[in-house]
Amino acid sequence: MARPIRETPILFGEDARRFLEAMQNVKPEPPEVRARILRNYELMKKAYERGMADQRAREEANGGVDPWFKKV
Amino acid sequence: MVQKGVNLSKLSFIKIRSSYSVKDFTCGDPDLDDFIRNRASEFQKHLLSVSYACADADTGKMLAYCSLANDKVAMGDFKDKIEFNRFRKKQGFPNEKRLKSYPAVKLCRLGVDVSAKGCQIGTTVLDCIKAMFFFDNKTGCRFLTVDAYLNAVPFYEKNGFRFMNAEDDDPHTRLMYYDLMNLVA
Numbered sequence: 001m002a003r004p005i006r007e008t009p010i011l012f013g014e015d016a017r018r019f020l021e022a023m024q025n026v027k028p029e030p031p032e033v034r035a036r037i038l039r040n041y042e043l044m045k046k047a048y049e050r051g052m053a054d055q056r057a058r059e060e061a062n063g064g065v066d067p068w069f070k071k072v
Numbered sequence: 073m074v075q076k077g078v079n080l081s082k083l084s085f086i087k088i089r090s091s092y093s094v095k096d097f098t099c100g101d102p103d104l105d106d107f108i109r110n111r112a113s114e115f116q117k118h119l120l121s122v123s124y125a126c127a128d129a130d131t132g133k134m135l136a137y138c139s140l141a142n143d144k145v146a147m148g149d150f151k152d153k154i155e156f157n158r159f160r161k162k163q164g165f166p167n168e169k170r171l172k173s174y175p176a177v178k179l180c181r182l183g184v185d186v187s188a189k190g191c192q193i194g195t196t197v198l199d200c201i202k203a204m205f206f207f208d209n210k211t212g213c214r215f216l217t218v219d220a221y222l223n224a225v226p227f228y229e230k231n232g233f234r235f236m237n238a239e240d241d242d243p244h245t246r247l248m249y250y251d252l253m254n255l256v257a
Contacts (some may be wrong), residue, residue, distance in 0.1 A: 002107030005180055006219045006247060008143050008236070012156060015237050016147040022234060023174075026253040029232065034255060040196045041203030044085050050129060051084030068132040069092035069125075072113045 078191040082130060085200075088123040090116035097134040099183035101221065108137050108183055115139070121180050126197060135188040136197050143178035143217050145236075145249065176215035176249070177205055182224075198231055206255045216250040 011019050029037070058066045065071055088094070093113045098105055115121040116139075126136035150156040179201065184194045205213045217236070220228050221244065228248050236247035 002103050002111055003244060005178070006242065006245060008145055008176065008178065008217045008247065008249075010146045010148050010153075010156065011236070012148050012150050012152050018238065019145070019147065019236070023251065023253075026251060026256070027232075028256060029254050033232075034257065037199040037203050037255065038207070040199035041207065043080060044083070044196065044200035047083040047085035047126070047129075048087075051086040051127070054084055054129065055086055066092065068086075068127060068134075069088070070095040070109075072091060072093050 078128070078135060078188050078193060080191075080193070080196060082128065083135070084127045084129040084132075086125050086127065088112070088116065088125055094123075094125055094134050094137055097137060097183070098186050099137075100186050100189075101183070104181060104183050104221070107181060112137075112139060112181070115141075115180075124197075126193060133187065134185055135191075136182075136184045136193045138182045138197055138201070139180040140201065141178045141180050143176040143215075144173045145176050145215055145217065146173035174214045175212050176217050177201075177213050179216055179218040182218075194227060195231060202250065202252065202255065206252045214252055216252065218248050218250075219245045220248050221245055 028034075055066050055068070058068065090113050093110065094108050097108055099108070112121075112123050116123055121139045121141040123137065123139040125134055126138075127134050148156050179198075182194060182197065184191075202216065205216070216233075218228060218233065220233070225246050225248070228250075231250070232254055233248040233250045236249055240246050
């Protein structure tokens with residue numbers, strides 16, 4: 001049985017103070033990291049369009065079931 | 073773009089419907105593998121999370137998996153949890169003691185198949201999630217949150233995540249967050 005994911009806690013005291021301070025002092029990503037994130041986003045958007053279109057085609061060819069996945 | 077056997081330009085990224093579950097996927101952590109292969113669809117069925125799979129577009133081999141859910145980061149005007157719990161027992165929350173909260177998205181699970189480890193696919197998926205909620209945000213979301221397995225903590229730190237609590241003694245995971253304002257140019 002998979003371990004449950006811990007819920008995000010309500011922050012109090014020192015944790016809350018540190019969190020608010022970090023929010024007010026944002027650390028902008030360096031330009032090369034921001035550019036990489038944008039590049040990967042564009043790559044994954046294309047992968048998503050391709051992935052969903054290909055899945056529809058596989059389902060049409062296999063009686064509504066995508067053989068890449070297990071039907072539950 | 074070819075890196076260590078995985079062609080990142082030949083990926084399929086698929087939103088998994090609740091009637092499907094991932095097969096032939098091993099990230100090396102039995103707990104996470106069990107969730108991904110056997111339990112993720114239940115969460116999806118009850119609208120508690122949405123799962124995505126990243127596969128090789130040619131072979132269908134599953135390379136990465138992630139699931140997301142809405143979350144929030146809340147702060148209380150209390151010294152600690154004991155004071156908060158004492159207060160909760162009273163009826164009603166007066167304005168001066170209300171909680172402050174900020175919208176977030178929880179990265180419930182993120183796993184990379186052992187065959188694709190070291191190929192930057194985890195970072196690619198994480199970058200995509202960050203960008204989805206920053207450049208293409210539909211509802212308002214300030215933070216990504218994650219309950220990171222201890223062995224994954226260096227990965228999240230490298231990707232700009234910070235610890236939620238100064239003291240966290242959970243034996244398995246650490247609560248971490250990423251501020252999407254870091255992406256403002």
